[in-house]
Amino acid sequence: MNVVFLAPSYPPEMRQYTRGLAEVGARVYGVGDGPLAGIPPETRQHLTGYLQVPRIMDEVDVAQRVQAWLRGKRVDRVESNWEPLVLLAARLREMLGVPGMSYDTVLGFRDKQLMKERVKAAGLRVPYSFRCTSQEQVREAAHTVGFPVCIKPIAGAGSADTYRVGDEAELKRVMKLTAHVPEVSVEEFVEGEEFTYDTVCVDGVPRFENVAQYLPRPLVARTEEWISPVICTVRELDQPTLRDGIKLGRQVLKALGMGTGFTHMEWYRKANGEVVFGEIGCRPGGAHLVDQMNFTCDIDLFREWARAVCWKSFEADTTRKYNCAVIFKRAKGEGRIHTIQGLRTYMDRYGQGVVWENLLPVGSHRRNWKQTLVSDGFLMVRHPTWGGAMTLANAAAEDVTLYAS
Numbered sequence: 329m330n331v332v333f334l335a336p337s338y339p340p341e342m343r344q345y346t347r348g349l350a351e352v353g354a355r356v357y358g359v360g361d362g363p364l365a366g367i368p369p370e371t372r373q374h375l376t377g378y379l380q381v382p383r384i385m386d387e388v389d390v391a392q393r394v395q396a397w398l399r400g401k402r403v404d405r406v407e408s409n410w411e412p413l414v415l416l417a418a419r420l421r422e423m424l425g426v427p428g429m430s431y432d433t434v435l436g437f438r439d440k441q442l443m444k445e446r447v448k449a450a451g452l453r454v455p456y457s458f459r460c461t462s463q464e465q466v467r468e469a470a471h472t473v474g475f476p477v478c479i480k481p482i483a484g485a486g487s488a489d490t491y492r493v494g495d496e497a498e499l500k501r502v503m504k505l506t507a508h509v510p511e512v513s514v515e516e517f518v519e520g521e522e523f524t525y526d527t528v529c530v531d532g533v534p535r536f537e538n539v540a541q542y543l544p545r546p547l548v549a550r551t552e553e554w555i556s557p558v559i560c561t562v563r564e565l566d567q568p569t570l571r572d573g574i575k576l577g578r579q580v581l582k583a584l585g586m587g588t589g590f591t592h593m594e595w596y597r598k599a600n601g602e603v604v605f606g607e608i609g610c611r612p613g614g615a616h617l618v619d620q621m622n623f624t625c626d627i628d629l630f631r632e633w634a635r636a637v638c639w640k641s642f643e644a645d646t647t648r649k650y651n652c653a654v655i656f657k658r659a660k661g662e663g664r665i666h667t668i669q670g671l672r673t674y675m676d677r678y679g680q681g682v683v684w685e686n687l688l689p690v691g692s693h694r695r696n697w698k699q700t701l702v703s704d705g706f707l708m709v710r711h712p713t714w715g716g717a718m719t720l721a722n723a724a725a726e727d728v729t730l731y732a733s
């Protein structure tokens with residue numbers, strides 16, 4: 329089993345998938361834009377070969393180089409778990425004649441407009457929306473949709489340049505703020521709670537499923553710095569509040585022709601119970617969601633993903649044991665972190681439920697909280713009951729404070 333794995337060491341969690349591939353018996357051929365020497369030895373040991381390319385985003389160039397590099401070798405899989413490279417992986421599969429999702433199928437998971445069109449064509453509920461390339465179109469779309477609307481980039485990520493617009497005055501302001509975005513989506517603003525639906529699929533059939541709740545919604549979390557955003561996996565999937573969302577998720581996978589691998593979908597649940605599709609990727613969720621899912625079931629999805637991809641099988645026991653929450657912290661003040669207040673007391677009281685303490689240590693420079701959800705680090709906690717997990721999460725949000733200056 330020869331697997332070409334793109335970006336085997338970046339972002340850092342990709343190292344875990346590289347390990348997983350090797351553990352299930354694959355020979356891993358890594359392709360990345362960094363030097364081999366920059367890959368830590370514990371990851372390097374899992375690579376059978378490595379090709380450094382000058383520009384990893386240059387599809388045509390990378391395809392040509394990989395083809396030349398692997399000439400004469402049988403390639404069984406070409407994979408990527410990093411959103412910017414999923415299309416490159418598909419392109420390489422087509423060029424090398426390797427099985428897996430086609431370029432067109434992956435495009436449905438990558439181009440947000442096409443995604444919505446395909447999901448809608450399957451009769452599923454997506455936000456009422458317009459694709460706009462001029463200010464005139466934005467104004468017209470906002471009036472057709474009716475306030476409140478959501479204005480966001482078609483090629484968006486991490487809630488960047490995304491706004492809720494409640495009235496005419498806000499529309500004026502937001503149109504100025506988004507004037508630099510070449511193409512926006514103007515959508516009906518769906519008020520409600522926001523969840524994920526995550527899977528590891530084998531030939532489109534979910535062998536592992538997960539739901540996590542965002543507390544608060546990502547758009548709010550990205551707007552207010554004082555908030556410690558929480559994401560919590562839900563242990564009990566078989567409950568009325570989630571049933572329609574999970575059903576929607578399964579239908580979306582069918583509508584988009586999912587193959588084998590991770591998916592990460594976002595969906596909204598309105599107060600009246602109606603569920604609405606948000607977006608989906610054919611790759612794992614970021615910001616340590618895979619670790620959370622692992623802690624939810626005490627399994628290793630890095631390895632199970634590899635098993636699914638290589639051997640079309642999934643062996644882990646998916647019994648859900650915990651609700652696992654991550655609490656991202658943002659220091660007060662700018663510059664370097666000098667104090668972490670309340671952590672000792674928190675650990676004394678709740679330490680048993682803490683599976684990972686990964687706050688930036690005193691002395692480190694603050695990260696840009698707008699650019700990385702991970703912010704200045706996090707606590708990851710778990711509890712068999714939802715209420716218990718919320719107690720742990722709320723205490724971490726409220727009672728642990730980092731200070732910088």
Ligand SMILES: Nc1ncnc2c1ncn2[C@@H]1O[C@H](COP(=O)(O)OP(=O)(O)O)[C@@H](O)[C@H]1O
Pocket residue numbers: 455478480484485486487488490515516517518519522545546547548594606607
């Ligand atoms: N139509 C909408 N109605 C309400 N909120 C929305 C809508 N579209 C996006 N949002 C909010 O903005 C966030 C980011 O939008 P999303 O479509 O997920 O793009 P990305 O995560 O790639 O930036 C969502 O998580 C949600 O909180």
Ligand SMILES: [Mg+2]
Pocket residue numbers: 486487546594607
């Ligand atoms: Mg999103």
